[in-house]
Amino acid sequence: MAIRILVGVKRAIDYAVKIQVKSDKSGVVTEGVKHSMNPFDEIAVEEAIRLKEKKVAQEVIAISCGPPQCQETLRTALALGADRAIHVEVAGKDYETLQPLAISKLIAAVAKKENVDLVLLGKLAIDDDSNQTGQMVAGLLSWPQAVFASKVDIKDKKAEVMREIDGGSETIRVKLPAVITADLRLNQPRFANL
Amino acid sequence: MYSRQILSRLTTSTIRSRCFASTLVLAEQIEGGKLAPVTLNTLTAAAQLKQDIDCVIFGTEKTNETANELKKFTNCNIKKILLAENAGFKGLLSESVTPILLDIQKKNNYTHILGGSSTFAKGVLPRLAALLDVQPISDITAVIDKSQYSRFIYAGNAILKLKSNDPVQIITVRGTAFEAAKQGGGSGEAQIEKVNSTPNNDLSEFVSRQVQQSERPELASARIIFSGGRALKSKENFKLLYDLADLFPGQATVGASRAAVDAGYCANDLQIGQTGKIVAPDLYVAIGISGAIQHIAGMKDSKVIVAINKDADSPIFAIADYGLTGDLFKVLPELTEKLKKK
Numbered sequence: 001m002a003i004r005i006l007v008g009v010k011r012a013i014d015y016a017v018k019i020q021v022k023s024d025k026s027g028v029v030t031e032g033v034k035h036s037m038n039p040f041d042e043i044a045v046e047e048a049i050r051l052k053e054k055k056v057a058q059e060v061i062a063i064s065c066g067p068p069q070c071q072e073t074l075r076t077a078l079a080l081g082a083d084r085a086i087h088v089e090v091a092g093k094d095y096e097t098l099q100p101l102a103i104s105k106l107i108a109a110v111a112k113k114e115n116v117d118l119v120l121l122g123k124l125a126i127d128d129d130s131n132q133t134g135q136m137v138a139g140l141l142s143w144p145q146a147v148f149a150s151k152v153d154i155k156d157k158k159a160e161v162m163r164e165i166d167g168g169s170e171t172i173r174v175k176l177p178a179v180i181t182a183d184l185r186l187n188q189p190r191f192a193n194l
Numbered sequence: 195m196y197s198r199q200i201l202s203r204l205t206t207s208t209i210r211s212r213c214f215a216s217t218l219v220l221a222e223q224i225e226g227g228k229l230a231p232v233t234l235n236t237l238t239a240a241a242q243l244k245q246d247i248d249c250v251i252f253g254t255e256k257t258n259e260t261a262n263e264l265k266k267f268t269n270c271n272i273k274k275i276l277l278a279e280n281a282g283f284k285g286l287l288s289e290s291v292t293p294i295l296l297d298i299q300k301k302n303n304y305t306h307i308l309g310g311s312s313t314f315a316k317g318v319l320p321r322l323a324a325l326l327d328v329q330p331i332s333d334i335t336a337v338i339d340k341s342q343y344s345r346f347i348y349a350g351n352a353i354l355k356l357k358s359n360d361p362v363q364i365i366t367v368r369g370t371a372f373e374a375a376k377q378g379g380g381s382g383e384a385q386i387e388k389v390n391s392t393p394n395n396d397l398s399e400f401v402s403r404q405v406q407q408s409e410r411p412e413l414a415s416a417r418i419i420f421s422g423g424r425a426l427k428s429k430e431n432f433k434l435l436y437d438l439a440d441l442f443p444g445q446a447t448v449g450a451s452r453a454a455v456d457a458g459y460c461a462n463d464l465q466i467g468q469t470g471k472i473v474a475p476d477l478y479v480a481i482g483i484s485g486a487i488q489h490i491a492g493m494k495d496s497k498v499i500v501a502i503n504k505d506a507d508s509p510i511f512a513i514a515d516y517g518l519t520g521d522l523f524k525v526l527p528e529l530t531e532k533l534k535k536k
Binding site: 169 | 285288289312313316317318319320321322323324325327328329330333346347348349351352396397398399400401403404405406412414452461462463468487
């Protein structure tokens with residue numbers, strides 16, 4: 001039975017941009033600054049598409065939470081091969097204060113609603129560097145988590161994941177449905193900006 | 195008399211559970227049941243909250259040995275060390291550890307739960323935070339007060355100062371931002387208490403672990419790091435760095451930029467940077483590394499930075515204390531010879 005995957009994609013300031021803190025120190029300047037899909041999310045999307053190409057997955061749904069501009073990021077995911085894209089609209093002031101806990105609740109709710117077998121996220125977003133969302137989505141859903149994945153093999157409703165840990169790597173096996181977060185070396189995304 | 199004593203003790207404990215603020219530190223073991231270095235940095239951060247500290251150690255064996263090492267840090271105000279030792283914690287899977295940590299929190303009502311920024315704590319603590327419906331705080335670099343902290347964002351290019359309004363604050367600590375706690379200097383002995391919970395995890399299983407065994411110190415705690423970039427050109431050339439590191443046995447080790455790792459010149463876990471290891475050695479020698487923002491994010495707290503690069507315009511020279519413009523293939527052998535003579 002081919003699985004269904006939900007991939008989270010975040011629109012973040014491009015990794016090559018030299019960021020500037022606003023003069024009133026209330027935040028970082030984002031107006032008129034180049035944004036792209038968070039590089040770790042590109043890796044997550046690539047992994048989902050590869051699973052589809054291997055016929056392990058039958059559907060890849062991309063999700064992004066944020067203002068209207070997130071649709072650019074979602075369109076990129078669709079262009080890369082996602083079947084559907086869901087935009088959870090969070091605008092203006094709400095978006096400025098949107099934090100991983102709320103995002104995790106949104107993603108968990110959609111994962112349940114769409115009845116997916118796997119949630120794939122980047123291990124962290126290069127703007128806030130939090131490294132929390134994947135773990136929290138898994139906690140909220142009471143699903144197993146395999147974070148910092150550098151290799152994923154799906155077989156018999158289980159995912160065998162090699163993950164990067166301090167001092168080396170380890171391999172764990174998690175039952176599906178599960179949450180996996182992508183580390184740098186999971187794959188080399190196609191048409192990547194990097 | 196007797197009943198009056200009981201009454202007063204009861205009153206005290208009721209007050210304690212209502213407004214007594216305290217901290218739980220997720221202490222970690224390394225090979226052989228020794229205390230992980232990052233726990234010492236975490237203890238320093240925890241001590242800055244100026245509250246009683248309990249510690250909890252998860253493991254399959256030797257948690258008592260680890261606890262005995264922890265007891266030596268008498269100036270950290272550690273009241274209790276909880277030992278969660280069970281074969282079921284093999285691999286320290288988040289699904290095994292988190293429910294038990296949740297139970298411990300429900301029984302003790304800590305106001306702050308701290309762990310070092312290790313793969314273990316980074317896996318468990320956010321998961322726990324979700325179950326407690328609080329927003330976890332990752333990689334703090336400073337404790338401002340009991341609810342305000344600093345942390346880096348944008349690969350260390352900006353510092354965020356935040357205030358948490360959560361009743362329990364769940365925090366991972368950037369090890370290199372805090373001095374390691376020192377032994378002694380206080381009084382009182384921490385009590386050891388066994389946690390009698392059996393992990394019940396049917397969601398995940400541990401398969402295997404491949405950790406680099408080395409006589410050289412870990413990157414996170416090495417005093418000296420010789421770090422190589424893409425300019426090293428090959429895996430074999432990395433030997434030049436290992437030769438240098440081995441001149442300082444027990445003190446120096448080898449790191450790398452992402453470019454070198456991606457090119458296959460060395461293993462993944464040598465990578466230093468925003469998405470790799472964060473280090474702050476006494477001496478960081480960047481060899482053939484251009485100094486991309488993401489690399490600097492991982493080593494800018496180093497006490498002394500030396501850069502060796504053929505290109506005088508490399509960004510690395512902007513943050514280096516000492517710079518040498520030159521061909522690393524000429525410089526390194528010369529440097530090694532000179533050091534050998536000393």
